[in-house]
Each structure stands twice: as structure tokens, then as C-alpha cells.
Amino acid sequence: MSLRTTSPATTAPTAAAADRAAPQRTYTPDVRYVLLLGMMCALPAISVDIYLPSLPEVARDLHTTATMAQLTMTAMLVGGAAGQLVIGPLSDRFGRRLPVLLGVAMHVVTSLLCMIVPAIGPLIVLRTFQGFFNAAASVVAMAIIRDRFVGSDASRLMSRLMLVIGVAPLFAPSIGGLIAGQLGWRAVFGALALFGATLWVVVWRRMPETLPPERRRVGGLGTAVAGYRHLVRDRRFVALAILPGLGVAVLMAYVVGSPFVLREGYGLTSGQFALLFAVNGVGLVLGAQVNASLVRRVAPIRILRVVLPISVTLALVLLAIAVTGWGGLAALLVVLWLILFMVNFVPPNASALALTRHGAIAGTAAAVIGATQSGVSGVISPLSGLLGGDAVAMAGVMLAAAVGALVVLAVGTPAYRRDGAWSGASAVLD
Secondary structure: OOEOOOOOOOOOOOOHHHHHOOOOOOOOEOHHHHHHHHHHHHHHHHHHHOOHHHHHHHHHHOOOOHHHHHHHHHHHHHHHHHHHHHHHHHHHHHOOHHHHHHHHHHHHHHHHHHOOOOOHHHHHHHHHHHHHHHHHHHHHHHHHHHHHOOHHHHHHHHHHHHHHHOHHHHHHHHHHHHHHHHHOOHHHHHHHHHHHHHHHHHHHHHOOOOOOHHHOOOOOHHHHHHHHHHHHOOHHHHHHHHHHHHHHHHHHHHHHHHHHHHHHHOOOOHHHHHHHHHHHHHHHHHHHHHHHHHOOOOOHHHHHHHHHHHHHHHHHHHHHHHHHOOOHHHHHHHHHHHHHHHHOOHHHHHHHHHHHOOHHHHHHHHHHHHHHHHHHHHHHOOHHHHOOOOHHHHHHHHHHHHHHHHHHHHHHOOOOOHHHHOOOOOOOOO
């Protein structure tokens, strides 16, 4: 397996300006390489989606509330945020392969332990550790992309990965519901362990090292802290790093809230919910693929400045439908599908722009983006349950996240100023 480029790998620069001056690569990744990176990125998503249909059963079996059951989802996201902050710098220090192999191995162990938990407390703790360790797969995948691509090429590759990642919402809930229906919700974690073990073997055999020793950062904790300090001082990087989290928060508010809104609020069966979840997954995948094609002709920052106002408008409509009941379930589902179609325009473009600014510490930069994404979405997503768990609460949280993303883009970047809005396809928003 190989990843072909038209220029040799550059040596690690020590300044952001050197990163931005790096030559552009031609977008020619091997298909198997894309599939591998997609599987790595999909590990956290699969860990969420395959478990979703079991949430009501988990609450009943462990004699707890819906809010506590939802915390098992939030715990994984928060653990993922912490894990990326730790694993990102380690991947800059020791290369990409070792951290991901260790992280995926521990994902398998925590999945097996989740099968035997006696109460909701231990399950929440184990899901936190599961999120921490499987963060290695996603943060390393992001760093690998920056090792080889920048600007629009990186955005296109990330969007193509969404085709692989999108298989999770298409099939994982149905598979999880089938497993839980036949064998119980604990068997779902056995399936997660099996997937993790398979991924470990594929990474061990197929994933090349993209960070040679001469480009690795030497040092310990002080070096990692210095890298984070350098990143947080870059105001535009911080704004771009926050945007994926707010975009995913829109998605996660739906993901966490929909089992209760659709199954309990609208009386859908487990099978009907899984089918609707798959249909909405098609929207996610289509949006990502449209973005991958669009970014070849339109600068990522231009896409962001158009998509976010549209998302806010759709979220307003969704909230109005939830409050008034206009159009019933059909109207709610149509607007939900449109919102989810727009979701995957945000993370690939914002992440690519942010990573382009700091290629010398790509692992650390990817960790900040990933941790912010997990942390922001992890904090926001359970709010729908805390606010009542109905359609109004879910739509309100989705609207708040979309508005937050628009404000961050407007205030933290020059996207709505002439110099930022009309920059080139590989804009880094200087």
C-alpha cells in the first residue's frame, strides 16, 4: 500500500510560515489507504452508533434513568477529548504507528470489560477509558493526512473519508439493534472488541509510517506544552479548531436525543428507528461527497461562510416544527435530513484549514482539533436530555450549536471580510 505524491516529503519546519509555504501535493491517495484511514476515523463513530439502539435497554437493565444512560455516550466523547490531547503529541514524538497500535489494543480490552459491568457507574467509567484509547485511531489518521496533504487536497481527502465513516450511521445501528435484540446489549461490546481487533491487525500489516525519525519532535512534557502554547496563541487556528466541534455537536445532539425523541416521543419501533437513522446517514454521506467535489473549485473558507447561515436557518425551522407540531413526523424528518446533509461541510474544511497552519506539529494540532471536537460536542450533546429529552429540546440544542459555529466563524476568522472570503482554495486565513 502506498500514497503517491508529486513532491518529496518536506522536512519539519519550525514556524507556521514554513508550513504554509510547503508545496501543494497532487491528490492521488491509494484507495486502500483511504479505506484504512476511514476505518481508523470511524472507530469512535462506530463505538457510538452501534450502541445507540441499546440506550433504552441499558437504562432498564441497569435500573437507571435515560439521562444516566446518555452519559455513557457523553463519557466516551469526553474521554476521547482527553485521549487526543495526550496521544497527539506522542505521535509527534514516537511516530504514527506505535500510538495507534497501543490505543486500538486498549479499546479491545475496555470493550470486553464493558460486557460484564454490573451497574451504570462502572459502565460510564469504562466508556470514558474506551473513548480515551480509541482516540488514538482518529487523531493519528488526521496527523497522517497533514503529513502528506494541505489545503483543498486535505479537505478533499477528509471528505472522501466521510464515505467510509458514513457507513457507521448507515449500518451500525441496525447491526447493533440486531445483536442486542438477539443476544442482549452487552453483546454489542463484544462486536466492538471484534472490530477493534480486526482494525489492529490491518493497521499492523498495512499502515506505513508517515513521520520519519528526522521529522519527530524531541522532548518530553515541556515540548508538548510548548506546542500547545504555540497553537492556542494562534487565534485563527483556535477558531478553526472549534468549528468542527460545534458542527459535530449539531450531529451529536441528534444522535443522543433521537432514540428517545423518535422511539418514545413518536412511538417508533427499534427497526423503524434504525431504518430512519440509516436514511439520515445517507444525508451525511452525500453531504461529505458533495463537499469533496465542490472543494476542487471553491475555497474551503467560502464553503464555510455559505453553509453555516443555511444550517442556522434550517435549525430554526426544525425548532419551529418541534414547538408547533406543524407537518408532524414527516416534516421533522425532512428538515432533520437537510440539517444532517449540511453537517459534513464543516469539519473537513475547518480541520484542513487549521492543520495547514501548523504542519510541523501535525499530531499536536490534530489533537487540539479532535479534543475540541469531542469536548465541545460531548458537553453540548447531553443538554437535550437535561432539557427534557423531547423534540423541542433536541432542536434547541442543535440550533444553539449552529449559531455558535456561525458566531465563531464571523468573529474568529476573516471569512466575512473581503480579504478572508476571497482568498484562494488553499487559504490559511493569514
